[in-house]
Amino acid sequence: MHIHNYEKIWLVLAMIMIVGFLTTVTYGATAVGIEMISDEEDTIDPGALDEDPRFAEPRVEQVGENEYEAYVVAQQYIFSPDPIEVPANSTVTFYVTSPDVIHGFQVAGTNANTMVIPGEVAKLTVETEEPGEHGIVCNEYCGSGHHVMEGKLIIHPEDEFEMEDDE
Amino acid sequence: MSGDAVVTEIDHDEFNPRGTLALILVYFAILVVMWVFMYFVEFLGNDLTVIG
Known part of the structure; x- marks a missing residue:
């Protein structure tokens, strides 16, 4: 040819x-x-989140010198904890799950974004840099109050950040 | 056209569609620029980025 x-x-x-x-x-x-968000995390009983050591009390926990884990529950129509407070220049891993229906967890205007599926735990790790405030929105239609479902992620300057309940 | 018009026959390689080539190069340049912008500026520059 x-x-x-x-x-x-x-x-x-x-x-x-x-x-x-x-x-x-x-x-x-x-x-x-x-990284892509995987389904590697073990499944969880969505009806018994209050018995799970991570999600019974949604919170941010310090797990290393500069490493934090945020256990987040997305439910109709709130995110808890709200706000999620973490320091700048740290590595934050979010574990997000839902006790009711499918939700979304999106830190608005960033690439931190996942589906939240009842029975599954979405795990995403990000590195925070600049201090600031980001909205968190649910981007999966979850019911009549979907449009008001929002949270907040506050990234504090490192020297102003203190864990509320250090144990 | 009248029947006695001069007709020139050219073969396959003598026909050079320069306009089409220019158009494709322009499309190519637009795609490259848009890709670089979308990936490196909008995506990678859009912290927080999922790293694990």
């Missing part, structure tokens, strides 16, 4: 572009460390 020179040019460019797309995504996954 004879292919015109110009046609070869745009075939090659199209191939280069596809390779470029794949390269950038690979770069994100390896060099930058972007």
Whole structure:
């Protein structure tokens, strides 16, 4: 088959572009460390969250020098704890679950975003940098009050952050 | 057109659609710029990013 020179040019460019797309995504996954949210966490009984050591009392816990874990319950139509307070320049892992229906957990305007499925625990780790306040929204229709379901993530400057109930 | 118009026949490789080539290069440039912007600025620059 004879292919015109110009046609070869745009075939090659199209191939280069596809390779470029794949390269950038690979770069994100390896060099930058972007992760997908998996279903690796063990399942949980959504009717017995109050017996689970993580979710009985939704809270933020310090687990390392600069590492925090936030246990978040999303339910019709609130997030708890609200607000979620963490320090800047730290690694925060959110564990989010739901006792009732499917919710969303999205830190508005950022890439921290997951579905919250009853019986499953969504685990996502982020690194906080700048202090500031972010809204948290539910982005899965969860009932008549869906549109008012919101929370807040407050990132405090490191030197102003104190855990409320240090044990 | 009258029947005695001069007709030039050119073969496959002599027809060079420069306008089409230019258009495709422009599309290509737009796609590359939009991809770089979307991935590196809007996505990677949009902290908090999920890393685990």
